[in-house]
Amino acid sequence: MSTSIDKLATNVPQFTTARQFADVEADVRNAIERVLASNWFVLGGELDAFEQAFADYCGVGACVGVANGTDAIELALRACGVGPGDEVIVPAFTANFTALAVSAAGATPVLVDVCTDTATLDPSGIEPAVTSATKAIVPVHLYGQPASMGPICDIAQRHGLKVIEDAAQAHGARYQGRKVGSIGDVGAFSFYPTKNLGAYGDGGAVTTNDPELAARVRVLRHGGIAEGYMSVVKGRNSRLDEMQAAILSAKLPHLDAWSERRRAIAHSYSEAVGAAAGLLTPLQQAGSDHVYHLYVVCSERRDGLAAHLQAREIGTKVHYPHALHELEAYPEWHALSGQFPNAERLARTVLSLPMFPELTAEEVAAVCAGVRGFPRDG
Numbered sequence: 001m002s003t004s005i006d007k008l009a010t011n012v013p014q015f016t017t018a019r020q021f022a023d024v025e026a027d028v029r030n031a032i033e034r035v036l037a038s039n040w041f042v043l044g045g046e047l048d049a050f051e052q053a054f055a056d057y058c059g060v061g062a063c064v065g066v067a068n069g070t071d072a073i074e075l076a077l078r079a080c081g082v083g084p085g086d087e088v089i090v091p092a093f094t095a096n097f098t099a100l101a102v103s104a105a106g107a108t109p110v111l112v113d114v115c116t117d118t119a120t121l122d123p124s125g126i127e128p129a130v131t132s133a134t135k136a137i138v139p140v141h142l143y144g145q146p147a148s149m150g151p152i153c154d155i156a157q158r159h160g161l162k163v164i165e166d167a168a169q170a171h172g173a174r175y176q177g178r179k180v181g182s183i184g185d186v187g188a189f190s191f192y193p194t195k196n197l198g199a200y201g202d203g204g205a206v207t208t209n210d211p212e213l214a215a216r217v218r219v220l221r222h223g224g225i226a227e228g229y230m231s232v233v234k235g236r237n238s239r240l241d242e243m244q245a246a247i248l249s250a251k252l253p254h255l256d257a258w259s260e261r262r263r264a265i266a267h268s269y270s271e272a273v274g275a276a277a278g279l280l281t282p283l284q285q286a287g288s289d290h291v292y293h294l295y296v297v298c299s300e301r302r303d304g305l306a307a308h309l310q311a312r313e314i315g316t317k318v319h320y321p322h323a324l325h326e327l328e329a330y331p332e333w334h335a336l337s338g339q340f341p342n343a344e345r346l347a348r349t350v351l352s353l354p355m356f357p358e359l360t361a362e363e364v365a366a367v368c369a370g371v372r373g374f375p376r377d378g
């Protein structure tokens with residue numbers, strides 16, 4: 001039995017963009033043709049249309065396309081008035097880009113540990129980290145799991161802090177019925193090709209219900225130019241080009257079906273993996289809709305599990321092998337070793353199983369069988 005399942009398991013990638021192209025090929029080719037025919041490549045009608053569609057999708061008043069998700073966070077912070085001398089609270093466990101964006105805005109990222117069960121910012125760690133210099137909190141909806149926005153926004157309100165949601169991994173996820181990117185003051189999205197809504201290149205967006213904030217991001221992304229080549233602020237060059245905007249418009253109508261399929265795959269994994277010894281599966285929080293950008297298990301024998309699956313040609317990856325205070329880019333944090341035990345444990349134990357909407361039922365079954373076949377000890 002298990003040999004035949006192992007045979008079906010040949011080469012299950014952890015992720016690939018290749019299969020999704022078949023779903024969207026005709027619409028994407030039309031979109032590209034349309035842009036070529038228009039002879040207009042930056043800041044045009046395709047961007048306007050996508051910004052409107054994505055704002056509607058997220059349930060916000062405004063969306064501003066930018067060059068990538070890192071810039072989305074940076075420009076959102078700058079539009080909120082955050083800059084040099086200010087402190088911004090970020091989780092100690094996330095993609096390093098979250099912290100880099102804070103640094104790029106000229107502010108200082110301040111680390112707070114994450115919860116072990118959700119891998120998102122632990123609200124109980126925020127207030128002890130707040131100082132007179134704190135201006136904002138950047139919760140991350142890591143892996144597609146909404147952060148604890150209720151408690152986080154309460155704390156922000158008490159201390160007069162802005163909340164910038166890093167929603168790079170969570171397009172369409174909901175927290176108590178509300179889409180991420182619509183809950184804090186600003187949302188920041190990435191359309192990097194591996195994200196749940198991915199361009200064929202780089203892309204990002206800022207979402208907000210505050211029209212003035214949106215207007216400031218529009219100025220910042222385009223050289224600080226308000227009108228007539230008058231640069232009113234030292235902005236950036238960070239625009240979402242027409243080609244990527246048109247491609248994203250072609251893909252957006254598929255996003256909810258893709259998220260449904262991700263949830264179905266996650267459900268199958270959790271049923272199978274839940275039975276396997278010593279593995280922690282993602283928490284399905286009541287009132288939240290996880291969109292499973294990644295399906296991440298935790299194991300004290302993570303490297304052994306990865307090798308066991310690799311031997312069955314099942315791909316896995318580690319997102320992420322380092323907590324932020326362990327990164328070489330931030331030597332000033334190295335002395336904090338031991339202060340974020342949950343982040344450190346996650347970095348040691350997380351493993352991402354194959355996850356993308358086009359996984360076949362056979363492949364999902366093969367992954368389940370592979371994980372169940374992992375020896376209980378040794």
Ligand SMILES: *Cc1c(COP(=O)(O)O)cnc(C)c1O
Pocket residue numbers: 068069070071094095097098140142166168169189190191192202203204
């Ligand atoms: C991908 C990602 C980013 C950065 O987005 P880019 O488009 O690659 O700049 C930021 N934060 C998180 C959590 C991400 O996953």
